[in-house]
Amino acid sequence: MATFTEVAALVPTLRDRGDACASLTQAQHAVTAMTDAEVVAVLREANEALQHAEQLRLIAVGVIAARSPRDAGHSGAAQKEGHRTAASLVQKITGSSKADASRQVRVGEAMLGGESDSSGSGAEHPDATWRPIDWREPLRVARRDGCISTTQFDVIERGLGEPPAVDGITDDRQRRDADDHGRAAWAQAAEELVAEAAERTAEELGAAARAIRDLLDPEGAEQRFRDRYENRSYRVWTDQYGVRRASIAYDDHGAALVGTLIDAALRPRRGGPRFVDSEEQAKAKALTDDPRTNEQLQYDLIIDLLRAGALADAKDVFGTRQAGVRLVQVVDDDDGARVGYAEDGLGALPDAMIDQHICDSGIVPVRVDACGNPLDVGREQRLFTPRQRIALALRDGGCRWTGCDRPASYCESHHIDEWQRDGGRTDIDRGVLLCRFHHMELHHGGWRITRDDKDDFQLHDPGGGVRALRARGFLSYAWGALGPPPLRFRPAIA
Structure with a gap:
């Protein structure tokens, strides 16, 4: 087994201190003084x-x-x-x-490595030299090069899952072409996720991989949605101490609804927006000072909702406005393709769920360009309008700060051109979503964000470093290059 000195030699900052880091105790003192x-x-x-x-x-x-x-x-x-x-x-x-x-x-x-023929056809191909495209190879290369960790490799691979089996094609060449095309799409998705690994948490990578899988395999997405709906359950039992406990397995819409209800009630305590009126500020302070834990507050909220039922006044329960689930539907003008998502992040939702939501809530149309930039709807006023906030949520998907996982509903709209000092306009192209913590960090920590026309937002750190802020929204995949294989490579459905 290697000695500590040999291990420390692999860390240049410790190695340069020589005998001062000859033991773990000495290294601890040295690092503490750094x-x-x-x-x-x-x-x-x-x-x-x-x-x-x-x-x-x-x-x-x-x-x-x-x-x-x-x-x-x-x-x-x-x-x-x-x-x-x-x-x-x-x-x-x-x-x-x-x-x-x-x-x-x-x-x-x-x-x-060394995948065998797993195309799902169940039959050997006459061409013994043919091997299916290995879509995991970009992940292997990235792991060997140290670009992704073991955890990131695992969440991407499991999130993407296996490409759907090719059924209904009897011609061997066509079956090989269809199989290779599907696996090439999965390999492209893996490459894109590897490129984003440095800017996303492992949880975000897994969610992004699942969102891409649903985009590449819409039929499978529909089935997975139905499976989650069929597996919904609520189970109650009494533990050994006589405490009544419950376990819930949500379907997609139920999870989004409950999550939105809790977020709306606890957002000020969890670092939500602070640009609110004086009455809401007082309520937010009272919630922050509440001695109950977040888990206790969530429990009390659920009980209050059950007790109040459908007759409750929204302000009596939520304190501000009624919470709801905002769904987003991407409509392709070229072929009319439609994909639905929840604004704060879920997999694809079927058309039927979208149509049901539209009947109940109506729609707010937002048009975007090929890169996902919404059209300007800005006005000469200090705060972004609700419609502009929707557009920012669609484009950014949440806090744009690298590594942050706060959803759009927890974010504030930052003017990259200061309103008073630079004469900044409240336009979508000059606004970006940031969570409260990173918004404060930007204004008080010497950071700034710039943007050239509609290129990527650039984050400038106090030391002069610059890095691009990529959108976190999974909707970006819907208007990007990724998509299901062309119909000519997909088997006909009877």
């Missing part, structure tokens, strides 16, 4: 060293998993060590959780 920038450098360098070690571990895990199939009996690699599965052995050796060990096994197996 500047903020130096401590961040140590974290980056240590993580880079860990990435190399992780690569070797994944190789070993993958090989062990391949040598420990269920039918190996006691002769498998893991079984020889007294474990039923490779994941159990990995968990024992690494001290990780069961979920993390299972993730390492999945990624380790995927990193081995």
